[in-house]
Amino acid sequence: MGFKEKILTKSIYAFHVSSGSCNNCDIEILDCLTPRFDLERFGIVLVGSVKHADVLLCTGSTNTLCVPRIKQLYEDMPKPGFVVAWGACGSSRGMFKDSYNTGAPLDEIIPVDIYIPGCPPKPEAVIAGIKKLLDKVNSGK
Amino acid sequence: MKAFEYLFQFLVFPGFLFSAAVGLLAGWVDRLLTARVQWRKGPPWYQNFADVIKLLFYKETVIPAKVSKVIFLGMPLLALAGATLVSTAILVINASPKASFLGDLIVIVYLLMIPAISLMLGGFASRNPLASLGASREMKLMLSYELPFIIAVLVPVIKSGYAIKLGDIIMSQSVNGHIIGSASGAISFVVMLLCVQAKLGYAPFDIAEAETEIMAGVYIEYSGKALGIFKLVKAVMLFVLPVLMIILYFGGIASDAEGFVRNIFQYILILALIVVIKNTNPRVRVDQAMGFFWGPVTVLAMISVALAYLGW
Numbered sequence: 001m002g003f004k005e006k007i008l009t010k011s012i013y014a015f016h017v018s019s020g021s022c023n024n025c026d027i028e029i030l031d032c033l034t035p036r037f038d039l040e041r042f043g044i045v046l047v048g049s050v051k052h053a054d055v056l057l058c059t060g061s062t063n064t065l066c067v068p069r070i071k072q073l074y075e076d077m078p079k080p081g082f083v084v085a086w087g088a089c090g091s092s093r094g095m096f097k098d099s100y101n102t103g104a105p106l107d108e109i110i111p112v113d114i115y116i117p118g119c120p121p122k123p124e125a126v127i128a129g130i131k132k133l134l135d136k137v138n139s140g141k
Numbered sequence: 142m143k144a145f146e147y148l149f150q151f152l153v154f155p156g157f158l159f160s161a162a163v164g165l166l167a168g169w170v171d172r173l174l175t176a177r178v179q180w181r182k183g184p185p186w187y188q189n190f191a192d193v194i195k196l197l198f199y200k201e202t203v204i205p206a207k208v209s210k211v212i213f214l215g216m217p218l219l220a221l222a223g224a225t226l227v228s229t230a231i232l233v234i235n236a237s238p239k240a241s242f243l244g245d246l247i248v249i250v251y252l253l254m255i256p257a258i259s260l261m262l263g264g265f266a267s268r269n270p271l272a273s274l275g276a277s278r279e280m281k282l283m284l285s286y287e288l289p290f291i292i293a294v295l296v297p298v299i300k301s302g303y304a305i306k307l308g309d310i311i312m313s314q315s316v317n318g319h320i321i322g323s324a325s326g327a328i329s330f331v332v333m334l335l336c337v338q339a340k341l342g343y344a345p346f347d348i349a350e351a352e353t354e355i356m357a358g359v360y361i362e363y364s365g366k367a368l369g370i371f372k373l374v375k376a377v378m379l380f381v382l383p384v385l386m387i388i389l390y391f392g393g394i395a396s397d398a399e400g401f402v403r404n405i406f407q408y409i410l411i412l413a414l415i416v417v418i419k420n421t422n423p424r425v426r427v428d429q430a431m432g433f434f435w436g437p438v439t440v441l442a443m444i445s446v447a448l449a450y451l452g453w
Contacts, residue, residue, distance in 0.1 A: 004199055011191040038181040040172070043188050048356035051203055051364035054195075078201040078364045 008054070008080065009134045011043045015053030017073055020102075021060030024120040025087040029057055037123045044130070050076045055133070061089040061096040062106050074110040082133060085112045088119040155232035157225045157377075164376030165189040167412055171379070174416045189376065196369030203364045208268050216263035217363070217370035223255025224377040231385055234307045235393045241308025249307070249385070250294060253340065256374050257283050260349075264359030275358025279349035281427050282339055285434035286346075290336040292442035296320065296329035297389045299449040307388060314392035321390040325448035330390050332442045334411070337382045338418055339430070341375070345422035346430055383411040 018026055032039045033046060047053055050073050062070065074083065085106050088094035096102045106112055113136060116129035150156055168189045176183025204210060227249055234241045257279060264276030298305055300320050301313035320326035339346035350358035363371060387394065387407050394404050425433065 007191050007195045008199060011188065011195045035180040038176070038183075040176065040184050041182045043184055043191060049361040051362055052357065052360070052368060054200075076203065078203050080199070080201075 005138050009137050012054050012130075013045055013047045013052050014055045014057050015047055015050050015073075015077070017056050017058045017070060019058065019060040019066035019070055019106075020063040021087070021089060025059035025090070028120040028123065028126065029059070029086070032123050032126050037127065039127075039130070042130070051078065053077050054081055056081065056083045057086050058083060058090050058106050058112075059086045061093045061099070061102045062104065062109060063099075063101045064103050065101075067103065067109055070106070070109055082113045082137070083110055084129065084133065085115045087121055088117060091115040091117055094119065150233060151225065151229050155236075156229040157221075160225065160228035160232075160377045160380045161373050164373075164378070164380035165193065167379045167383075167408075168376050170409070170412055171416050171419075174413060175420055178417070178420045189372075193369050193372050193376075196372065197366055200365040200369075202366045203362075205268055205362050208362075209266055212262060212266040213362075214367055216259040216266065217367045217374070220256040220259040220263075220374045221370050221377070223252050223259070224374050224381060227252045228377055228381045228384070231307065231381070231388060232394070235311060235388055236396075238308030238311050241306040244305050245307050246294065246298065246305050246310070250291060253382075253385075254283070254287070256378060257340070260359050260371070263363070267359075267362035269362050271355040271357075272359050272361045274355050275349045275351075275361070278351075278355075278427050279359060282346060282348055282430055285431040286336045286339040289332050289434055289438040289442040290340075292439065292446055293329040293332040293336065294389070296325050296445050296449045299446065300326065311388060311393040319390065319392045323449075324453045325445045326390060328441055328445035328448065330386070332438055332445065333386055333389070334414060334418075335438055336434075337386065338415055339434070340382060341378055341415065343415060343419040345418075345425045347424055348427050348430060351424055379412075383408050383415075386411055 014029075016026065016029055029046070031037065032044075050056075054077075056073065056077060058070065060066070074081075083106075085091045089096060090106055093099075093102050093105050114129055114133045116125055118125050121129070152158065166186070166189075169184070169186050172188065173183040202214075204213065230245065230249060230252070234245065261276045261279045261283075264272040264279065297310050297320050300317075300323065301310045304310055304313065314320060321330050342349060350360060355361075360368060360371060384394070387404060391404070391407050395401050
């Protein structure tokens, strides 16, 4: 693990992409920043602009209207950047798999690095997922 | 040889490297205190260094389509140059008051505006509606806090016998006692603290980068190196403004060990006051900020000037 990987894993700016989610996952993202779990102690901050982001947290069932936006956000993100599929819908469209307006799951639209399953994922699951992401960055991808 | 000395002073000590390092550490103190106020653990001490190194060296810099590259990428550098020049000037003058020249206080007040102005121009140049909104808010905020700031600066000038020289202000304080000890000094210190809060862009005056309303405001299109440089500007300002207050109100940075430790405590005290104000106040609207600065704060500043003129 070199210096670059060390720095990249110590400072993570996360940007929240909601593509038709039911808000549960979005609230769980905020829960992770609350005093009980406090992701800021690992250097994880939620940022307002995708141009600052290192990680896209994608929630929701990726409906057809959102697909071009997700693609554009992924291209706007400065590289190296990572994508987290958040929740059951983000990972696989969940119960909306056969819906008329959810054409493709997230990992067929943009490359996804890790999946955090759950409906919504508990903060413990999120921390475990973040650990997987850090291990992936450390191994040099 | 003189040129190398100046270059060293500007780039390493007490200029860029030193003030940025202290400022980033101060930024960590800010984040730690914020976390403790919110009953969290907070990030480790190297957090801000990791953030800036990541942005400066390992991230791509995305330039939006059709922007003027010179202005978009030049403004962060101009802001950094302005902030660094202030830190160099005030620390060099503090170390040897003879280096002070007539009107250097005016130069410093002007140089302190450069980061805000370049932030504004950078925001307008980035062709983003939210950035323009943030830049126009920054402009209104600047108009509001500069008036009481300049009036408050007059108090140390009057108290030290109408000296518009930082060196003379420091010298007269070592003879007549610190300016904060007098009634007018204490009032203008409070005014200065509020203006510094707005200059740093901290809540309740973080209108220009209000995350919940206009995302990151002026910073919204900045990424990679340019954003990292703006973070460094913030760090340098977080170092410079409290140090300027120490020089104007607490008699400058002392050269002996005991005085230096006292200076560190004064710095931490000012920093803690700023952070506590930041954490206990909600964001105000831009018209409220303007009303606040042009109303009660300016009146307070004028009262302090009148008291200083009467010799209190």
